[in-house]
Amino acid sequence: MVFGLSESPKSPLKMPTPIKLLIAGGFGVGKTTMVGAVSEIRPLRTEETLTDRSVGVDDLSGVEAKATTTVAMDFGRISIGQDFVLYLFGTPGQERFWFVWDELSRGALGAVVLADTRRLADCFPSVDYFERRGTPFVVAVNCFEGAQVFDLDEVKLALNLGGDVPIMLCDARKRESGKEVLIELVKHAYGKRPTATAH
Amino acid sequence: MNGEWHADEERLLDAPTIRPYVIARGRTEAQDRFDLISLAVTVRPTTGTEIGLDPEHQAIVRLCRRPLSVAEIAAHLDLPAGIVRVLLGDLFDRGFVAVQQPQPEMDVLDERMYKAVLDGLRAL
Ligand SMILES: Nc1nc2c(ncn2[C@@H]2O[C@H](COP(=O)(O)OP(=O)(O)OP(=O)(O)O)[C@@H](O)[C@H]2O)c(=O)[nH]1
Ligand SMILES: [Mg+2]
Numbered sequence: 001m002v003f004g005l006s007e008s009p010k011s012p013l014k015m016p017t018p019i020k021l022l023i024a025g026g027f028g029v030g031k032t033t034m035v036g037a038v039s040e041i042r043p044l045r046t047e048e049t050l051t052d053r054s055v056g057v058d059d060l061s062g063v064e065a066k067a068t069t070t071v072a073m074d075f076g077r078i079s080i081g082q083d084f085v086l087y088l089f090g091t092p093g094q095e096r097f098w099f100v101w102d103e104l105s106r107g108a109l110g111a112v113v114l115a116d117t118r119r120l121a122d123c124f125p126s127v128d129y130f131e132r133r134g135t136p137f138v139v140a141v142n143c144f145e146g147a148q149v150f151d152l153d154e155v156k157l158a159l160n161l162g163g164d165v166p167i168m169l170c171d172a173r174k175r176e177s178g179k180e181v182l183i184e185l186v187k188h189a190y191g192k193r194p195t196a197t198a199h
Numbered sequence: 200m201n202g203e204w205h206a207d208e209e210r211l212l213d214a215p216t217i218r219p220y221v222i223a224r225g226r227t228e229a230q231d232r233f234d235l236i237s238l239a240v241t242v243r244p245t246t247g248t249e250i251g252l253d254p255e256h257q258a259i260v261r262l263c264r265r266p267l268s269v270a271e272i273a274a275h276l277d278l279p280a281g282i283v284r285v286l287l288g289d290l291f292d293r294g295f296v297a298v299q300q301p302q303p304e305m306d307v308l309d310e311r312m313y314k315a316v317l318d319g320l321r322a323l
Contacts, residue, residue: 015266015299018236019316038323044274046235049281070279075270080319084312087236087268107234107301109316175323183320190313 016085021185022104024091024130025114026122030142030172031090032074034114038178039076039088047072048100071097073104086182091126101129110136110189112181114172117141117150120158127159136189140170140181164188233284238266238299245295255286260295 023031036043047070074090089104091111105111111130115123123139130137141155156167166184171177241263245252258276269287273280290296302312 015238015240015297017299017312018234018238018268018301019312020234020236020301044271046270046273047279049279073270075274077268077271078320078323080316084316084319085238085266085268086316087270089235089270103235179320179323183317186313186317186320190317193309193313 014082016079016083019084019086020104020108021086021088021182022091022108022111022135023088023114024111024123024126024137025142026116026119026126027093029114029116029119029122030144031093031114034112034140034142034170034172034178034181035074035076035088035090037173037175038078038182040079041077043074043076043090045072045074048103069097071100073100105130105133105135108135110138110185110192112185113137113139114170115139115141115155115159116144117148117155118144120155123159127161131162136185136192138166138168138181138185138188140168140172142172143169164191232288233269233298234301235270235280236268236301237287238268239263239272239287239290239296240266240299241295242297243295249293251289253286255282256290256295259283259286259290263296266299 023034025031032043049070071092073092076088078086078088080086091104092100111126113123113126113130127137127139129135139155139159139161141150141152143149152167152169156165159167161167166188168181168184170181239259241260245257245260247257255276255278259272262272262275267275269280269283272278272287273283276283278286287296287298291298302309
């Protein structure tokens, strides 16, 4: 853990504290759309490189694993006054890039798992991942037109979610909707914060 | 991976297009030093005559007049995040930038943080 090592002691600057939130879910479920809807900047794209260190967490064959693979992530930003700045990362769709997930999840406040009721199974890997890692998450069902509206309790059952995991409907294209999802997430994460259970 | 060997290689291969990648291979520890959301801000401008600063270093110093995350720097300069971490490590070590790391996972201030973030989101 290297947190806090690099602040410049001489710096008189008051910098905001950066906070990371993740938007996960299956391919094409609306992750980038949601990032764009709530971000104060046009969503940006950054790349991480898959190097030797991730060999073995990946099911590439030995030969291919030596090649360098690049994984792109979309992200946006929401400034919270002068003190905090939220960064929202859309997780890369392919779950085989676990090393990026691990890095993104480290220190993340929490995650939104976007679900599409027409392809519910697509979000299983995300749910599994955050459950295993202990990252607080909420499930937001993106309401595409033409998708049958399910009872949220049914979706919750189908996803085998823990009783306390919030689940809600959303429209990934709408800022208000995305904002509500994020508020639910932060409230949930607050209840799950390490110091809340440690004391 | 041998750091000294790569240091030699770095001097031999000085073409601007490959140099950052060579630097990155020689100093992989920098990969773990900064998070994607670590914020950098310039605290001392470069004069452009410093020895050992590449155009990419200079570009970061110019870009970070306001605090920007590693991810944003990477996106704006169209460089992989790993390369930006290494360049930022150089700039930090030489006192050109200050870096704000993310909140530790356990922090006594966290209650205040959650409340501020909630209030901030509600006010959007
Ligand atoms: N009708 C409708 N379309 C949506 C909604 N959300 C996203 N879309 C569309 O669905 C498509 C995929 O959305 P993206 O945001 O790119 O999905 P993604 O999860 O980032 O996709 P990948 O990164 O490729 O996995 C786009 O064409 C969006 O415009 C929604 O709520 N309603
Ligand atoms: Mg996307």
